Amino acid sequence: MAVTGAEILIKTLEYEGVDTVFGYPGGAVLPIYDALKESSKIKHILVRQEQAAVHAASGYARTTGKVGVCMATSGPGATNLVTGIATAYMDSIPVVIITGQVSTEMVGTDAFQEVDITGITMPISKHNYLVKNVKDLSRIIREAFHIAKTGRPGPVLVDVPKNVSAQLTKYNIPEDVDLRGYKPTYKGHPTQIKNAAELINEAKKPVIFAGGGVINSEAAAELKILVEKTSAPITTTLNALGVFPETHPQSLGMLGLHGTPYANYVVTECDLLVGLGVRFDDRVTGAVEKFAPNAKKIHIDIDPAEIGKNVEVDLPLVGDVKTILEELLPLVEERENREWNARVEKIKKEYPLRYGETLALRPQYVIEKLGELTRDKDVVITTDVGQHQMWTAQYYKFTKPRTMLTSGGLGTMGYGFPAAIGAQLGNRDKLVVAVTGDGSFQMHMAEMGTAVENNLPVKVLLFNNNCLALVRQLQHFYCNKSYSAVDFSGNPDFIRFAECYGAKGIRITKTEETVPKLEEALNNDSLTIIECVVSNEEMVYPMVPNNKGLNEMIHFEEGEDNGR
């Protein structure tokens, strides 16, 4: 049976179980969109700008555990994807990106809407392909999915020239994928596992440190057993929030630059740090030579290149976190470790997370209340990038994996709302809340149209201070309070903005309004913007200054609770 390249492409997507594709059409993808229209299995979600398509695919992937898929045309369509691809790459999110390309005979001639997107995305994708022969197309799509979701996940781009998608070929989808240069290691080395168990059993002051790899490997249950068996306190990265319930007494919350004070102190004191699916990013370690200075470090990760990249480790263990934990757990002794836990409790009591009470409406308070109202529901929280992101990480108290979506690695403003759209499309029955700020939201607020078109009751919790206040905070500390280019005087009225899309708009200006208005918003069935009017002088505490150790953080102090 002869089919076009575009048809075999769509058939292969169906074969991979794809039900949703985010994208934006254009000249070079005309044949693909023509074939897509005929598919009864795949729903296409038309976004307003291509970058949002990648973020939405990422939100879809992170909440469903499946590969997210997005599409764009050649040239500007492809270049608009770039920030989204880099965002997914830094957070190890499985996404397959299909771009159109000018016809093969035009490639290299600077044709209209031609850009070398495989060249551009080489450093920000796990792998990419330029399909030159239609016979290779279905095999390449299958390889792209295989690479995206196995090993350390990541984005894979497939660039399909227009004549390739229009050409006729034999209907043939290969069953097996075989890449001789790509064989990720899943099983840990048995001797190293034994050695790791010994270190864990001998440690007097152990701390467990979980990252996004634990979520990717679906190892939350095994992690919980490890934590409870060892009685060790556990801290996580930003991207791993929710992998262990933060309401559990052994949880220390997030570690790092704006981590909890107690996590930062406890890690500095510990004598063993067990890193699981982490990459010891600079936002987590602070000054690397002062990071957990007394600790032996075990590093378990599926990507061998992460071992020893940022931090010297004493015991490397390459493999899949879940597979390794399954073998490690029987060797770990159950114990109480009263002395260390008493010390941890003392630090937790002495240095809690704190914020001031003098200003009218505190964003930290709003997020605490959001946590209380939604934690037990089937909920997904996404954030943008800025102060609200850090407060969400600190005060929400996540309890389940895949419920916190944020751009942790690249720090991409504008991620939250499109990611929430993707999450809602993958989980129609869940409550999806995008926590954002006026700066971040304006980067992708045109996606309101996408949400309206698809009847998505996403809740946008928007902290409006008419300011890029995390940048303001940096300028407060590092530029002598000389504030440059951080104020917005032309923000829209966000309530009327919501209403002009037929969505609901609710404004919170006082503390006592918080709970009733949040309840009102969370219980309606519509797309809703909840605007919280807050001060731009608010600060995120604690804060580890540049080149300082985690224990040298700046704390919140009463009376100095805002950045005047």
Add this chain to the structure above:
Amino acid sequence: MKHTLSVLVENKPGVLTRVAGLFARRGYNIDSLAVGRTENPEISRMTIVVEGDDRVIEQVTKQLHKLIEVIKINDITEDEHVHRELILIKVNADPAHRMEIMQIVNVFRARVVDFGRNSLIIEVTGDEGKINAIENSLHPFGIREVVRTGKVAMVRGPKHKNGKS
């Protein structure tokens, strides 16, 4: 310290760009890179000489491994191996100095491959030491141009580095 990496890659377009791009963006220094296909036309071999301490070499190797089209990497620095480089040198040679230059060429078992009015092109094959030595010897006459292939290397004995024996 200089390390010699023998890297088997898929013989596909774009692989060299991936490898070179990786070195550039992670700040590793390539001393030389030679590439060509192997006895299997689907596979190419890159011989990469890279400068760095053990930690850098470990990262280089691991990062190279992450490239899907890289099949196998061997650091053959410590192995017994034969290594060669080919260099073409265009040297000033007025008639008065020609004999002297020819003597140098003979000593190094090099070859004269082109005769110009006032210059010669000399082809030399050998290891780095020999090539540096002849370059130094020819220096006083005035070297106009040098082209080097970069080092290629092969492990001694029956051992194969292609994963098959």
